[in-house]
Amino acid sequence: MATTDVETEGQRLRYIDISLVPESRFPVPKSDGYSLYGAILDRLAAVDETTSAHVHDAPLGGLRVSALRGTFGESDQRHHKTILPDQTYNLTLGVTDPADAEVFQALVQALVLDGDQLELTNGTFHVHEFESTNTTHADLLDRASEYENPSVQMQFRSPTCIEEANEVTTMFPHRVPVFNSLVGKWGKTAPQELRFDIDRDTIAGSVIEKPDARAYRTHSVLVNRVTKDNGENRNIFRQGFSGVCEYAFKNASSSVQNAVVALALFAEFGGIGSAVSRGCGDVTVEVSER
Incomplete structure (x- = not known):
């Protein structure tokens, strides 16, 4: 389910809650935020290279990406944990970038409208829900x-x-x-x-x-x-x-x-x-x- 607010007059602060379902069992680093950030930039680049580059290069750190929250299994791979195929995982994003409207619309395009996949090194998530709120x-x-x-x-x-x-x-x-x-x-x-x-x-x-x-x-x-x-x-x-x-x-x-x-x-x-x-x-x- 996607809730896409359309008000763009003036800068807004945006909070995005994403529910993810894995395709299969696969390992991710225990410090998974770094991998998630890279995967999101890749998805943004596929639909809007300019916005992806802006997010990567912005000095303000205007896109906050949380770690994954959910139930994990043990992994034989050092410093890794295992994504379980019968579980749902949650991820939150915060947008404080002055170009918030462009960043938000690119995220919607990348994760909802142009496909629902988020690909990590060892496996793929599907976006099950994408909900957002905004404020000033x-x-x-x-x-x-x-x-x-x-x-x-x-x-x-x-x-x-x-x-x-x-x-x-x-x-x-x-x-x-x-x-x-x-x-x-x-x-x-x-x-x-x-x-x-x-x-x-x-x-x-x-x-x-x-x-x-x-x-x-x-x-x-x-x-x-x-x-x-x-x-x-x-x-x-x-x-x-x-x-x-x-x-x-x-x-x-x-x-x-x-x-x-x-x-x-x-x-x-x-x-x-x-x-x-x-x-x-x-x-x-x-x-x-x-």
């Missing part, structure tokens, strides 16, 4: 303003790799790197008049994190492969975390609360941290009154 930065701010005493719960569904300095990534859902990452992503995509003037000290002094220790995990995830000068391939890894964390407020002004809640809601579209196009930084967010 202004809409997220309006939603955030509805809460008087909010609490934000984030579920980090895939490894979240937030680079702090010198390619060193944080391994814990600390409030400062999480929301500082989102401030940067929001600022690169939002209209000038909706950007936030909120710094690390303000986040540190206004937000409290309450992680669920039982859900907390650390990861080292493959995000890219590069060819060295001698022709050998080099795997690029990033370190990060997954789990559940609640964020509450202490002595925070209403403007800071609204900004942080809006940033959290934005995370579902843009992801958190680096390598969000390759399976990292995929989150779900629930906001409630305390």
